[in-house]
Each structure stands twice: as C-alpha cells, then as structure tokens.
Amino acid sequence: KAGVTQTPRYLIKTRGQQVTLSCSPISGHRSVSWYQQTPGQGLQFLFEYFSETQRNKGNFPGRFSGRQFSNSRSEMNVSTLELGDSALYLCASSLGGTSSAGELFFGEGSRLTVL
Amino acid sequence: GENVEQHPSTLSVQEGDSAVIKCTYSDSASNYFPWYKQELGKGPQLIIDIRSNVGEKKDQRIAVTLNKTAKHFSLHITETQPEDSAVYFCAASLSGGGADGLTFGKGTHLIIQP
Numbered sequence: 571k572a573g574v575t576q577t578p579r580y581l582i583k584t585r586g587q588q589v590t591l592s593c594s595p596i597s598g599h600r601s602v603s604w605y606q607q608t609p610g611q612g613l614q615f616l617f618e619y620f621s622e623t624q625r626n627k628g629n630f631p632g633r634f635s636g637r638q639f640s641n642s643r644s645e646m647n648v649s650t651l652e653l654g655d656s657a658l659y660l661c662a663s664s665l666g667g668t669s670s671a672g673e674l675f676f677g678e679g680s681r682l683t684v685l
Numbered sequence: 686g687e688n689v690e691q692h693p694s695t696l697s698v699q700e701g702d703s704a705v706i707k708c709t710y711s712d713s714a715s716n717y718f719p720w721y722k723q724e725l726g727k728g729p730q731l732i733i734d735i736r737s738n739v740g741e742k743k744d745q746r747i748a749v750t751l752n753k754t755a756k757h758f759s760l761h762i763t764e765t766q767p768e769d770s771a772v773y774f775c776a777a778s779l780s781g782g783g784a785d786g787l788t789f790g791k792g793t794h795l796i797i798q799p
Contacts, residue, residue: 574728601783613729613774615786625784629686660728664783673719674783676728 572597574663574677582683588649591680593661595642601666602644603674604636607658616659619644620666648682656684687712689777691790699798704765706793708775709757715777718751718758719787723772732773733760762795770797 575594583589595602604616615628619638636646642663648655658681662674688711698704710718716737721729735742735749735758742749746765751758762769772794776787 603783603786605787612791613776613787613789615788618784618786620784626786628786662728666783673731673734674787676721676730678726678728 574661574675576659576661576677576680578680579678580681580683582685583651584685585651585653587651588647589651589682590645590647591659591661591682593644593646593663593677595644595661595663596675599663599665599675600642601664602638602642603662603664604644604646605660605662605676606630607660607679608656613660616646651684653684656682658682687715687777687788689775689788689790691775691793693793694791695794695796697796697798698765700765700767702765704760704762704769704795706760706773706775706795707757708759708777708790709755710777710788711756712777712779713753713756714779715788717778717780718749719776719778720749720760721774721776721789723774723792725771729774765795765797767797767799770795 577592601620603618607613617627622638633649638644658679660679662676691708719734722732723729746763748761772792775790779785
C-alpha cells in the first residue's frame, strides 16, 4: 500500500512569509506526527494529531501550528518565517489509538529553504 | 525532558565486520527505544525497536540491547554490507512514540568500506 506522502517536496520562501505543508498518512493510520530535521538540532518533535485533536506538542514557538482533517490528512503551517526555519520537515503516521502507537512510518519530507 | 546522547557521530568499518552504535538516555520513565535508518534523500525507516521489559532483541544481522539500570542501549550490526551505509538514529519515548513523541539522538553516519 502507499506510504506517507508529503507535498511539496521542495520549496523556497523569504523571511516573513508563511508556508503550509501537507501530509497524507498511510491508509488506516489515524495518528500523524511532525518532526523538524536540521543539521544542528537533528530530529525534533513538533506535534502529534489523532482524530483531529492535537495530543502533544514539542518545544517550538507558536508560529508553528498544525491541524488534522477527518480523513486523517494533516497540514502544518509556519508563519512569519525566519532563516532558522530552513529544515527538512518530516511527517510520520501510525495506527494511533493509544499513546503506545507502535511503529512510526515517515514520509520523505518537505525541504524548506528560507532566504 | 528526555535527552538522548548518541556515539559515535561517524563510524567507518570494513565490509563484513561488525558495527556498534551506543546511546544513553536521561529519563528513567522512557520505555520504548527504536532505531531508525535514514538514507540520502529519504525519510527515516524503523529497523528495530525494543521495549523496557526486554533486554535484547535480534532480527537477522541486527540486534539491540538495553540496560535500563545504566540507561543505555546499543545497536549491533553484524556482517556489514555496502547497503548498510546510512545515517542511524536512536530514539527514546515514554511509550510508543506516537502521542508521546520521540526524542532522537544526533545520528551516526555509518560508512562501510569495501
């Protein structure tokens, strides 16, 4: 079956703009998590959604937000972009249901460059 | 919060030799420890995981050991092959990594020399 699909794969924005990234989870998966990957900070947890509700969030400013739709697809938004927001943004899906969610399946990521 | 340290940052081994990557974690409440492999241009892929009620787990050439008392866990790859070249990440979580999120180590670049 199809894996986790993220769009767009690459994008370039300028400081101050906002960006929306999309994630389609594996069919049947109801939990979607977002991670930021940078060379300096590595992989960092942004937030997790299950049944359209944010269950947990990492230590990121309020400029980072997300949502999940009834079909489990998710979007994340970053407003007022800063140079330091340049990163690979990874979406991961899992069956969810309880906090013991089992294996996370990652997409290939959306690479954001902020100029 | 949880903090995961991973060593070494780069590991070069001869094809056919074994490779060992080590991680330590800080939160004694963590119970789930997965290992991910990331190839260039791709997302991380789970290769093996272990929960705190198990001390060791093996899957063909890959094994993971966990010492909860010392709060460290290790990945062992035997009979390394060229396709094992990648960046490997360890992680820790309270339970399953979904709602709790995963705290990752900084990664180990494994290079298999022919």
